[in-house]
Amino acid sequence: MGRSPADVARTRALWTANKPGETAAPAYVPDPPAWWQAGLALAAALLVQTSLAAHLQFRGATISFVTLIVAWYAVRTGSLRGLTFGLIAGACEDALAGSTGAAWTFATGLVGLACGRFCGTWFADTRLALIPGAAVATFLRYCAFAVAMQLEGRPIPLPLAHLHAAFWQSALDALVAFAVLQTIPRLGGSRAHRR
Amino acid sequence: MIVAAAIALIQLESLKTGKPSVIAIAVSSVAIFAQDASALIGETVRGGAASLANAPRLAGQNAALREKNRALRAENARLREALEESPDARAIAALAAQLGSGTVATVVGYDPENVSRTVTIDRGSVAGVKLDDGVIDDDGVVGRVVNVEPLSSTVLLVTDGASKLPAVVQRGRWWGIATGTSSAIRLEYVSQDAKLRLGDAVVTGEGRSFHAGFEIGVVTRIDHPEGALYQTAVVTPSVAFGRLAHVVVLAR
Numbered sequence: 001m002g003r004s005p006a007d008v009a010r011t012r013a014l015w016t017a018n019k020p021g022e023t024a025a026p027a028y029v030p031d032p033p034a035w036w037q038a039g040l041a042l043a044a045a046l047l048v049q050t051s052l053a054a055h056l057q058f059r060g061a062t063i064s065f066v067t068l069i070v071a072w073y074a075v076r077t078g079s080l081r082g083l084t085f086g087l088i089a090g091a092c093e094d095a096l097a098g099s100t101g102a103a104w105t106f107a108t109g110l111v112g113l114a115c116g117r118f119c120g121t122w123f124a125d126t127r128l129a130l131i132p133g134a135a136v137a138t139f140l141r142y143c144a145f146a147v148a149m150q151l152e153g154r155p156i157p158l159p160l161a162h163l164h165a166a167f168w169q170s171a172l173d174a175l176v177a178f179a180v181l182q183t184i185p186r187l188g189g190s191r192a193h194r195r
Numbered sequence: 196m197i198v199a200a201a202i203a204l205i206q207l208e209s210l211k212t213g214k215p216s217v218i219a220i221a222v223s224s225v226a227i228f229a230q231d232a233s234a235l236i237g238e239t240v241r242g243g244a245a246s247l248a249n250a251p252r253l254a255g256q257n258a259a260l261r262e263k264n265r266a267l268r269a270e271n272a273r274l275r276e277a278l279e280e281s282p283d284a285r286a287i288a289a290l291a292a293q294l295g296s297g298t299v300a301t302v303v304g305y306d307p308e309n310v311s312r313t314v315t316i317d318r319g320s321v322a323g324v325k326l327d328d329g330v331i332d333d334d335g336v337v338g339r340v341v342n343v344e345p346l347s348s349t350v351l352l353v354t355d356g357a358s359k360l361p362a363v364v365q366r367g368r369w370w371g372i373a374t375g376t377s378s379a380i381r382l383e384y385v386s387q388d389a390k391l392r393l394g395d396a397v398v399t400g401e402g403r404s405f406h407a408g409f410e411i412g413v414v415t416r417i418d419h420p421e422g423a424l425y426q427t428a429v430v431t432p433s434v435a436f437g438r439l440a441h442v443v444v445l446a447r
Contacts, residue, residue, distance in 0.1 A: 046226070050304035050315065051233040054437070060377070062309045080196060087202040094206070095215075095222035097306050098342035098349025099313055102206035102216075107204070117296025145310070152210060161377055162310060 007032075008088045032077040041069045042089055050096050060161065061168035063176055064138055066093060069135045070108055071115045072187065075130065079116030086112025100145075107144035111137050134177035135170040142166035215344055223315075223344040230347075231317055238440060257349035261381070298322055300330075303347070311316040312355035312375065314338075314439060319346045327404050329445040335410035335433035337442050338397060348444075352436060353380060353411065359398035362411055362430075364391060370400060373411055373430065380412055380430040387426055391417045397430050405445070 045065035074082025090108030209216030301376035302314035342349035369389035399405040416429035
């Protein structure tokens with residue numbers, strides 16, 4: 001993925017913005033993907049999930065490509081953009097699910113915010129952190145969804161079965177994150193921009 | 196920041212009014228075309244797979260013809276393929292005609308996160324679908340409509356944990372409540388003096404979404420605990436939810 005002159009200029013600005021006397025590169029430099037790439041990835045993820053979710057079950061769980069894409073975008077862009085993208089993705093899921101009110105909107109927004117918040121801290125240390133990060137994001141999203149559903153007055157039926165499925169979904173998402181990062185390492189961010 | 200706040204407020208407003216939000220209407224209206232195309236591709240692939248599975252049998256039946264005439268063999272395979280595909284559509288059309296006011300719809304999507312057992316159908320308020328309408332296919336009860344958009348609707352399957360339908364054991368007219376358990380249906384609150392048997396047919400009772408008599412499934416296990424007020428039974432649905440393609444929405 002080529003970097004635009006604006007991105008390069010911003011990166012340089014961030015490097016020179018170190019405190020006086022500091023010579024090390026900043027721990028993390030945002031490297032945002034183009035908005036259309038993220039939008040296209042989200043649309044594809046939604047289409048795959050709505051078409052195949054029922055056929056791709058493993059112990060009641062399906063891979064949540066939407067969570068992975070939101071986490072990826074948030075890690076690459078920061079908390080505010082992550083929050084906005086998460087809200088958009090969640091609103092789309094609520095629209096397609098039909099019976100979840102706004103639960104996915106707020107749960108996915110929260111995940112975008114959290115992933116964006118951590119992108120400059122321990123998430124930046126290594127790409128390997130992204131893999132358990134995907135699992136944690138998935139589980140956090142499910143918990144937030146369950147709380148939002150409860151607040152909306154429509155508690156999840158069979159909560160234990162769903163919790164079990166949420167664990168499996170977290171594991172599946174981590175597996176997919178691992179496979180994707182092994183196959184296309186640059187999706188985890190440019191190594192040159194990680195300390 | 197403004198965009199994020201706007202999305203959150205729109206969704207909150209939708210929750211407050213109980214109506215689909217502008218975002219939901221826009222997304223579902225656009226997505227229905229992509230889902231329609233995706234469902235068509237899926238159906239074609241499934242049809243192709245079914246043809247492949249049946250190939251040995253068809254080859255055996257057509258061996259004599261193949262030797263005699265290559266053209267006749269090709270035509271025969273095409274006709275058999277048409278026969279494989281048409282019964283479902285024919286049965287659904289016949290069912291809709293029999294019911295009079297039913298709306299035929301195609302299943303085009305599933306719950307994206309698989310948290311609830313729901314399907315999306317390609318008929319909405321424009322086609323006259325209303326909230327709580329019952330949905331069946333030629334095998335029996337599929338579920339009821341829980342969300343209506345202009346061009347699509349969401350159907351809560353009878354196997355979802357939130358689905359509760361009044362049900363009757365056909366032999367004996369014993370009443371109960373059919374509740375989803377994710378993979379099957381549990382018939383609850385059946386009187387202790389009901390003499391349930393394995394294989395008993397369970398049908399809908401007169402209720403909000405269905406008139407009486409639509410088949411839900413058959414009893415495959417009976418729990419008759421000593422001292423309990425009610426007995427329960429596990430009902431295997433008569434509908435194969437894994438290969439739902441066409442359904443009929445019943446107007447109330």
